[in-house]
Amino acid sequence: MSDDLHHLAAAYALDALEPDERARFEAHLAACADCTADVAEFHHTAGELAGAEAVEPPAGLREQVLARAADAPQEPAMPAADSPPSLAGRAARRTFPVLVAAVALLAVLAMGVVTRTALVDRDRASDLLAVLAAPDVELVPLDGAGPPGDVRVAWSPSAGASVLIGSDLPAPGDDRTYELWVLADDGPRSAGVFEPDDDGRLERRLALPADPVGGWGITIEPAGGSPQPTGDILYLG
Amino acid sequence: MNAGTSDDVVMAPGRTLTNDVNPFRHLRSVPDPAAPSRTDAATAHLVRVASGDQDAFAGLYDELGGLVFGIVERVVRNRALAEEITQEVFLDVWRLAGRFDPDRGSARSWVATMAHRRSVDRVRSEEASRSRDDRVGRLEPTHTEEVADQVGDHLDRERVRQALDRLTLAQRQTIELAYFGGHSYRQVAVLLDMPEGTVKTRIRDGLIRLRDILGTMS
Ligand SMILES: [Zn+2]
Numbered sequence: 359m360s361d362d363l364h365h366l367a368a369a370y371a372l373d374a375l376e377p378d379e380r381a382r383f384e385a386h387l388a389a390c391a392d393c394t395a396d397v398a399e400f401h402h403t404a405g406e407l408a409g410a411e412a413v414e415p416p417a418g419l420r421e422q423v424l425a426r427a428a429d430a431p432q433e434p435a436m437p438a439a440d441s442p443p444s445l446a447g448r449a450a451r452r453t454f455p456v457l458v459a460a461v462a463l464l465a466v467l468a469m470g471v472v473t474r475t476a477l478v479d480r481d482r483a484s485d486l487l488a489v490l491a492a493p494d495v496e497l498v499p500l501d502g503a504g505p506p507g508d509v510r511v512a513w514s515p516s517a518g519a520s521v522l523i524g525s526d527l528p529a530p531g532d533d534r535t536y537e538l539w540v541l542a543d544d545g546p547r548s549a550g551v552f553e554p555d556d557d558g559r560l561e562r563r564l565a566l567p568a569d570p571v572g573g574w575g576i577t578i579e580p581a582g583g584s585p586q587p588t589g590d591i592l593y594l595g
Numbered sequence: 596m597n598a599g600t601s602d603d604v605v606m607a608p609g610r611t612l613t614n615d616v617n618p619f620r621h622l623r624s625v626p627d628p629a630a631p632s633r634t635d636a637a638t639a640h641l642v643r644v645a646s647g648d649q650d651a652f653a654g655l656y657d658e659l660g661g662l663v664f665g666i667v668e669r670v671v672r673n674r675a676l677a678e679e680i681t682q683e684v685f686l687d688v689w690r691l692a693g694r695f696d697p698d699r700g701s702a703r704s705w706v707a708t709m710a711h712r713r714s715v716d717r718v719r720s721e722e723a724s725r726s727r728d729d730r731v732g733r734l735e736p737t738h739t740e741e742v743a744d745q746v747g748d749h750l751d752r753e754r755v756r757q758a759l760d761r762l763t764l765a766q767r768q769t770i771e772l773a774y775f776g777g778h779s780y781r782q783v784a785v786l787l788d789m790p791e792g793t794v795k796t797r798i799r800d801g802l803i804r805l806r807d808i809l810g811t812m813s
Contacts, residue, residue: 368799371708373715374773374780398700403806405704407774408711410755411665416678419664420656423682427652427689435645435693 367393371400385501385594389541389573500574500595507558509593511574522552524560529553533581537589541573549574551583641702645692652689659703660685663710670714670777680717684710715777758808766801769794 366383369375375383387393500509507527513520522538530536535553539546554560577589637658643651663684668677687709695705759767772783780798784791 365795365799368802369773369780369795372770372774372798372802373712374778374783374798376779376781398704399806400802401708402700402704403802403809404711404774405701405707406751406755406809407770407805408666408707409662409703410752411669411775412661412752413665413668415660415664415681416674419678419681420653420660422678423656423660423685424649424653426682426686428649430686430689432645432647433690433693 364390364393364396367396368400371397371404381501388595498574498595500576500593502593505592507554507593509560509576509595511595520549522560522562524554525558527554527558527560529558530578534578535581535583537577537579537583537587539575539577539587541575543572546575546587548583548585551579635701635703637702637706638697641688641692641695641705642697644689645695652685655688655702655706656685659706662703662707666707666710667714669775670711671718676717677714680713681710684713687713711774718777719779754809754812758805758812761808762801762804766797766804769797770801770805773798 363383363386366375366379367387370380370383370387383393387397498511498513500511502509505528507524509522509524509527511520511522527536530553535551537551538549540549550562552560552562574593574595575587575591576593577587577591579587579589637655640651640655640658644655660681664677664681667680667684668674671677671680684706688706695702759771762770769783769787772778772786773780776783778786780794781791783789783798784794787794
């Protein structure tokens with residue numbers, strides 16, 4: 359049954375998914391090499407279908423197209439990992455606004471640090487800032503599968519670290535804890551347990567895994583955490 | 596409509612990471628078999644567009660302008676709107692050229708993907724405010740032979756037509772409704788009065804077959 363998500367690659371490549379399913383599939387696609395390869399092939403085939411529809415474009419369109427481009431700025435190249443066109447939407451969300459988003463986050467975080475200096479250890483706070491201000495910081499929003507709250511991972515290879523940021527997270531429950539998983543080639547690996555504060559806020563620095571990260575997932579586990587996830591994926595990115 | 600065929604369920608919110616439905620189990624690095632030769636003209640142009648080369652951009656338009664306008668017009672069925680969307684697509688191509696990676700696919704595939712998605716999104720957003728009758732009206736095949744024959748690339752066109760002819764009628768109909776009609780598979784299921792799972796399967800089987808046939812023909 360659940361192999362279905364893989365089976366959506368063809369419909370996705372033909373733009374035959376509706377927005378909810380498209381978003382779910384793209385979240386899956388970012389971490390599934392099989393689907394990435396399938397989508398690339400299907401896009402190639404779709405490109406051939408499109409090519410068979412080629413017609414002479416209207417006269418004058420060429421000039422308009424060239425004039426509009428001449429005035430338009432270009433966006434910087436992407437890091438190599440995220441380049442297929444199928445990921446364009448996701449890529450745009452992830453990297454172009456990253457600088458803006460990181461600056462905004464930095465501002466929020468700085469305010470938190472200022473107002474809560476009594477609570478937040480200064481070293482820890484500057485650790486968080488170092489990651490968020492790194493030039494190569496990448497923000498990965500984790501999509502919630504039901505529960506409220508907002509969770510993202512900001513990771514920076516140059517800082518060698520990641521920061522997990524959350525807001526409005528519900529308490530995990532008595533004798534329960536959140537656990538973050540790095541989704542790697544050989545399956546999920548624990549990246550530590552955490553609990554949001556009483557206001558549902560979370561700012562937590564993590565060691566960056568050495569090998570490439572396929573994605574991040576969060577589950578609720580028994581207090582102390584589990585070696586392998588046992589709970590449902592609550593957030594995924 | 597959704598008759599409980601085995602592939603109807605997409606994703607339950609409560610998946611777990613440990614059982615064998617873990618979508619990440621396939622995680623690995625694979626070379627892209629659809630990666631083209633880097634040598635086609637459009638791809639060479641697009642690589643240069645990434646560094647702000649306006650002549651290369653003009654060259655890219657000359658290579659792919661007909662494809663973009665053709666597929667957009669086919670989906671949106673309106674010439675003026677197709678011109679507008681074609682401009683937007685090429686503006687995106689210009690802006691985002693730095694993200695194109697020639698190792699992952701051809702320029703044609705990259706640009707066609709952008710053109711098709713933008714067309715479909717436009718049609719669906721307008722459809723949302725249109726009546727059901729109009730929507731079903733888009734079912735009618737309106738293949739525009741008269742314009743199609745104006746342009747060169749006859750061999751390509753003939754090749755694709757032959758490949759489509761080798762699909763089952765059901766596969767071909769489903770793929771054409773989805774890709775050229777711009778319908779989601781759910782809409783196709785309504786239009787054909789078939790279970791969604793059947794439509795999904797036909798799209799998948801048909802596209803795999805089409806890919807394989809075109810692969811052996813090239
Ligand atoms: Zn997959």
